[in-house]
Amino acid sequence: xxxxxxxxxxxxxxxxxxxxxxxxxxxxxxxxxxxxxxxxxxxxxxxxxxxxxxxxxxxxxxxxxxxxxxxxxxxxxxxxxxxxxxxxxxxxxxxxxxxxxxxxxxxxxxxxxxxxxxxxxxxxxxxxxxxxxxx
Amino acid sequence: xxxxxxxxxxxxxxxxxxxxxxxxxxxxxxxxxxxxxxxxxxxxxxxxxxxxxxxxxxxxxxxxxxxxxxxxxxxxxxxxxxxxxxxxxxxxxxxxxxxxxxxxxxxxxxxxxxxxxxxxxxxxxxxxxxxxxxxxxxxxxxxxxxxxxxxxxxxxxxxxxxxxxxxxxxxxxxxxxxxxxxxxxxxxxxxxxxxx
Amino acid sequence: xxxxxxxxxxxxxxxxxxxxxxxxxxxxxxxxxxxxxxxxxxxxxxxxxxxxxxxxxxxxxxxxxxxxxxxxxxxxxxxxxxxxxxxxxxxxxxxxxxxxxxxxxxxxxxxxxxxxxxxxxxxxxxxxxxxxxxxxxxxxxxxxxxxxxxxxxxxxxx
Numbered sequence: 001x002x003x004x005x006x007x008x009x010x011x012x013x014x015x016x017x018x019x020x021x022x023x024x025x026x027x028x029x030x031x032x033x034x035x036x037x038x039x040x041x042x043x044x045x046x047x048x049x050x051x052x053x054x055x056x057x058x059x060x061x062x063x064x065x066x067x068x069x070x071x072x073x074x075x076x077x078x079x080x081x082x083x084x085x086x087x088x089x090x091x092x093x094x095x096x097x098x099x100x101x102x103x104x105x106x107x108x109x110x111x112x113x114x115x116x117x118x119x120x121x122x123x124x125x126x127x128x129x130x131x132x133x134x135x
Numbered sequence: 136x137x138x139x140x141x142x143x144x145x146x147x148x149x150x151x152x153x154x155x156x157x158x159x160x161x162x163x164x165x166x167x168x169x170x171x172x173x174x175x176x177x178x179x180x181x182x183x184x185x186x187x188x189x190x191x192x193x194x195x196x197x198x199x200x201x202x203x204x205x206x207x208x209x210x211x212x213x214x215x216x217x218x219x220x221x222x223x224x225x226x227x228x229x230x231x232x233x234x235x236x237x238x239x240x241x242x243x244x245x246x247x248x249x250x251x252x253x254x255x256x257x258x259x260x261x262x263x264x265x266x267x268x269x270x271x272x273x274x275x276x277x278x279x280x281x282x283x284x285x286x287x288x289x290x291x292x293x294x295x296x297x298x299x300x301x302x303x304x305x306x307x308x309x310x311x312x313x314x315x316x317x318x319x320x321x322x323x324x325x326x327x328x329x330x331x
Numbered sequence: 332x333x334x335x336x337x338x339x340x341x342x343x344x345x346x347x348x349x350x351x352x353x354x355x356x357x358x359x360x361x362x363x364x365x366x367x368x369x370x371x372x373x374x375x376x377x378x379x380x381x382x383x384x385x386x387x388x389x390x391x392x393x394x395x396x397x398x399x400x401x402x403x404x405x406x407x408x409x410x411x412x413x414x415x416x417x418x419x420x421x422x423x424x425x426x427x428x429x430x431x432x433x434x435x436x437x438x439x440x441x442x443x444x445x446x447x448x449x450x451x452x453x454x455x456x457x458x459x460x461x462x463x464x465x466x467x468x469x470x471x472x473x474x475x476x477x478x479x480x481x482x483x484x485x486x487x488x489x
Contacts, residue, residue: 103465106460106481107459116478165403166399178385186388187399190396254380255376318345
């Protein structure tokens with residue numbers, strides 16, 4: 001790890017703050033969790049569910065190359081690793097698993113302050129939608 | 136806005152104020168009943184998070200239906216009807232309801248002589264006896280919806296037979312027979328897990 | 332008093348419906364009948380045990396219960412806004428189950444096939460690669476001012 005950091009330019013050794021909100025979306029009832037704040041309206045425009053509830057929210061500060069584990073509702077987990085990045089972008093390696101089953105492995109580039117949603121895994125009577133942002 | 140004495144304002148007055156546009160009055164009504172509503176909901180759906188949803192959704196329903204409320208009748212029996220229906224609906228859609236076959240094998244034919252009967256009376260007592268808590272929950276889950284509702288309304292909320300009959304839309308005789316059936320199932324669990 | 336009669340009285344007593352004058356007779360029977368005494372104890376314990384169970388759940392959820400008022404009033408506010416928005420939104424409503432079918436509109440990455448970068452838009456996310464062992468993954472762009480969505484459609488579990 002130390003060797004790797006020594007080999008990359010100093011700007012790539014910044015920490016990235018990763019924020020993951022776990023939202024339970026379903027058609028049971030029609031309440032939208034106030035904790036979702038400003039993205040409530042966006043969720044309602046994008047999806048057809050009637051109820052959205054924030055189950056959990058975690059934030060971790062990670063260095064480039066450091067893998068952060070995020071436990072998600074329903075036995076699932078996410079591993080996020082900041083990668084060396086170019087310009088003002090943040091690059092993230094994200095893996096989402098359901099026990100031993102690997103549901104997703106992706107590499108994303110987004111701007112600091114940017115957001116992406118990862119959704120679809122079934123949860124109770126609806127689905128999970130993860131709100132992932134990076135600063 | 137006038138200052139309200141805590142607990143001094145009758146439900147009817149809070150309802151009228153809500154209908155006149157004062158959402159804060161509805162908030163007072165919610166604060167007044169949310170604890171009892173949660174206890175009833177959790178008895179029926181078996182899960183804390185589901186119970187929170189049920190209470191939240193039933194209050195929202197109550198808010199929109201408030202104009203149908205007949206002044207002079209009891210708010211809480213009117214509201215409980217919404218709550219119990221919401222809870223039963225939620226239960227029927229949940230994974231738990233599909234998972235529970237009624238399995239009599241864990242009812243023991245225990246004829247051991249009675250000793251000192253020690254049963255849990257507080258949450259702390261029950262927290263110490265995890266097995267009993269789980270067994271009670273399984274027994275509750277295995278009861279038919281309306282039988283479970285009756286025993287929860289009677290034993291957890293302390294409602295009288297006629298009030299339960301009003302909430303569930305059935306006769307007092309039906310309430311009594313469902314209660315008798317549900318008590319029969321639960322007392323076997325309690326006898327099996329008593330300490331001493 | 333026989334046990335049959337006693338059992339009926341025990342339930343009446345549990346519901347506060349046993350007349351005072353019948354209490355002594357019941358107490359005498361219970362003193363001499365261990366089986367009925369045990370029934371009485373178990374039936375009387377039902378209420379406290381169920382209330383204790385509800386109490387545990389309430390303690391676990393106390394923080395959420397405390398803010399119930401706020402959540403409900405916010406939910407009511409959301410309902411009002413949603414009503415206002417509904418006719419506009421209906422044209423753009425997105426049904427997740429149909430995602431897999433709307434292939435023409437989306438870049439589509441079935442497990443194990445070749446993939447190419449996803450071009451960023453306002454919510455500026457570049458997907459460099461995507462892979463899945465146990466699901467089909469769709470990338471969804473809902474347009475201006477809305478985040479990109481990576482949608483996971485899990486394979487049926489056997």
